[in-house]
Amino acid sequence: MPLPRPTPDEVVSLLKRSSLPSIIVEGDDDVMIYRYIEEKIGTFNANIFPCGGRKALLSIFSRRNEFNALKTVFLADQDMWLFTTIPEEHSSIVWTTGYSIENDLFASSLELFEQLLTIPEKQEMLKIIHEISRWFAFEVELYRTDQEMNINFHINEVLSEDKKTLSSTFLKRRNFSEPSKETLAEVLEDYDLKVRGKILFDLLLYFLSSPKRRSKYSRDNLLEMCLKVGNGDPYIKRLIENINQTIA
Structure with missing residues (x-):
């Protein structure tokens, strides 16, 4: 406890x-x-x-x-x-x-992640990041207009069961509407610094701890590698x- x-x-x-x-x-x-x-x-x-x-x-x-x-x-x-x-x-x-400080570490370690992920994993992850950024940009616009926003969600809630698109149930719950092209572009331009770091690490772990992988990573493994190999x-x-x- x-x-x-x-x-x-x-x-x-x-x-x-x-x-x-x-x-x-x-x-x-x-x-x-x-x-x-x-x-x-x-x-x-x-x-x-x-x-x-x-x-x-x-x-x-x-x-x-x-x-x-x-x-x-x-x-x-x-x-x-x-x-x-x-x-x-x-x-x-x-x-x-x-x-967040997790974002600073994540953004400092992109080259390391490039080496850990396979080419298909990298391609799929970027597609998912685009989907997550749509929702995140929506929350940014709520925040900027003094409306109630919430980004405290795990990717399992945000994404559909196959992890390819945003969950329709989640979007309905959030009363989602598409963000402006400008806000979406702003988030996507530096997604590693702007999309909440906890979400990005959870997404990375979705790939690097996949059951089909022989070598699997935990969050602590990744943080230690980022700090000791990437040096921040x-x-x-x-x-x-x-x-x-x-x-x-």
């Missing part, structure tokens, strides 16, 4: 008592990526504090004057702000280049450089 996440008050209390440079991150879902960053931040010995999500991180950031003697870095996912703008008051946070170049490296500069 997982331990309960600390509240913003608890994190602020810990930071007040800490003397070690601290990197405050949203959560512990991507702990392997965070630990890699922790190992790569140069000569600085720093703690990583998962704080329980984006809302909690922004709350703690607004209270940073309470621990202003401590060297701190706030590292956060852009999320849907990627499609609008980051508020000026949050400009000193270190933001991912893409939608250029997007994860950019985060590390920005963290080092902020701590310094």
Whole structure:
């Protein structure tokens, strides 16, 4: 049973008592990526504090004057702000280049994925990405017009049973309408940075953990390979450089 996440008050209390440079991150879902960053931040010995999500991180950031003697870095996912703008008051946070830290890792590892996938798998995956991008662009347009959007779905919900098209049941549930050509093109142009990273990794795993494959991969396998073989170049490296500069 997982331990309960600390509240913003608890994190602020810990930071007040800490003397070690601290990197405050949203959560512990991507702990392997965070630990890699922790190992790569140069000569600085720093703690990583998962704080329980984006809302909690922004709350703690607004209270940073309470621990202003401590060297701190706030590292956060852009999320849907990627499609609008980051508020000026949050400009000193270190933001991912893409939608999430998973996107930065995924986009940094495209050459590695090219080697892992067969040619038919690559062709099929690109067709599915086009389908997913149609739905994702629809959600982007909802967000931009202040309507209720939701991208917290697994690909098994989004796609039809044969994984070739969007599920008609899902589209009906979402009251889907086709996005504009401009928004769809915007998402497709840099899909690796713009379509939610969790969805992209789930799609990649659909191919790389297929029952017909002799060699199968898990999510942790892929993350480790991306970090240790791909080295997170250029997007994860950019985060590390920005963290080092902020701590310094």
